[in-house]
Amino acid sequence: MALLEVQNLKTHFHTQDGLVRAVDGVSLNVEAGKTVGIVGESGSGKSVTNMTILGLVPTPPGIIDADAILFEGQDLRSLSKEQLRKLRGNRIAMVFQDPMTSLNPFLTIEDQLTEPLLIHKGQNMDQARQRVLQLLKEVGIPDPQSRLKDYPHQFSGGMRQRVMMAMALVCEPSLLICDEPTTALDVTIQAQILELLKRIQKEHGTTIIFITHDLGVAAGFCDEIYVMYAGRIVEHAQTDELFKTPLHPYTASLLKSVPRLDQEASEAFVTIQGSPPDLTALPAGCSFQPRCDHAISRCETERPTLEEREGNHSRQCSCFVDLRGEVKS
């Protein structure tokens, strides 16, 4: 059974410019122990999807609708706010993008790290401190005992992200959502943090949802990948297959626009023409159609749905023309 199963999730926002369809019918299937990547450009709805699952989207202005959000067999939609709160930071934890701003500058890290244990596990301060020390050692903070009373600004960026991870892991969550955990860090630190995440996953059997816009990072880290565009999943595949034979034109364009070391420096940098669509006024047909090189007339009027390809449940694509030249009926 899947650890997390999301069916047809919609998160819309009422704004002065109209209804923003930030997430528009997303379905995810996350098996226990796997690392699942969600890839897409800024504003494609990656983060909002996960914030919605965690119950962190305020309503209003948010409007949330889904056929199911099953976590450990329990439908999160049927839970009260209080029950959902008890899951957050406990069974499902989140690591955020920017460790500079995501830690509270006014509180010591000891204060911030022990908090989840005090509220979810009912531990006392001494027990919690022991657990935190052990975890800080595990995420690679040297001499943790002496750093407990330090404030976030006394740590470097990489160290702060390690603290963030320790904070997410204190209650041994079964699902860890990492929202661009390495984006704000420089490349060498990125590698260290990814290494650490892998080790943690191996040792604790944590399931990871990994949100990123960096295809290179996703390729090396994820078992399977969902590609999001304008609030929808456009393609879903095992990582190897996705990189070998992308089916959706958007995925293909993304892969083409990754700069490569073996490419001639004089060659022009490939970009995707145009810009992401306005989420308050999506095109009638396929959202990617205005930027697509392969579009046919049907793409302008009809919206493609996510369908299985090659008879494989984990190989899905939403496009009328897939890139092997076949036109789907």
Next chain:
Amino acid sequence: MFKFIVFRLFWVVVTVWAVSTITFFMVRAAPGDPFMNEVRNLKEEVQAARKREYNLDLPLIQQYGLWLKGMVQGDFGPSMKSRDKTVAQIIGQAFPVSISLGVIAMFFAVMIGMTTGVISALRQNTFWDYGLMGFAVLGISIPNFILATILIIVGVFLLGWFPLSGWETPYHVLLPAFALSLPFAARISRLSRVGMLEILSEDFVRTAYAKGLKEKHVVIKHALKGAILPVVSYLGPAFALILTGSLVIEKIFDIPGLGKIFVLAAINRDYYVVLGTVVVFSSLLCFFNFLVDLSYAFLDPRVKLEEAA
């Protein structure tokens, strides 16, 4: 930290000295002297004798030297109007009155202001927010002598809950302190609302919610400390303003405080009383600003005071 404290205290002294020096020459530049209209027909010789008694016949710069020497030794000089009292005695009597009124008004202002500000921020763009901020704008724009009058009509004459005026029982302080506090409460309310809104949109507040904390926990433990920083920086000037601004309130409620003495002394050209009150007021102002800077270091661990020095 120690270096910072010594450094700042040194500048407090320099500032107070500069303010009092300027005041010294300014009050002397004003026409008239303390003995001009005392009794309509005070004789020339008597006036001259009085002036000699208070060294007013010496060159101005020499008088300044004498006064400064007295100041350094803690002697504020004599009063030229209330001839049986020294300036220190006069201020000594009025100071505790003004301070108690100010402290209680400040307490009201902070309590009312912070509570309403935080509620407004948490219920942003609701009926509560608009209502409370409407009151805050009223509080800022209505002069406190009008507020005081309304409070007297309601509290004293309609409800009969408070005594009208004077300074006898602890009851007497409530109404004037409340009238004095309202404009400050209004400003603090707006400052804490803005501060709170800013903090609530921070990433670390989202982190706190993601950890599964309750809203009240997030607000009190994670947000409040940062949200009150703008309020704290306002407290120093506010307290000085409350002390000096209590003049009208002191007059309406007939309270024997510093403000009353200051204005009387200025009208009567009671030079040393004016100077004495100015020294007290400016010391207070500088000192409270100094305390605010210190409190920053305790509220925000990122502020390192040594660097500022």
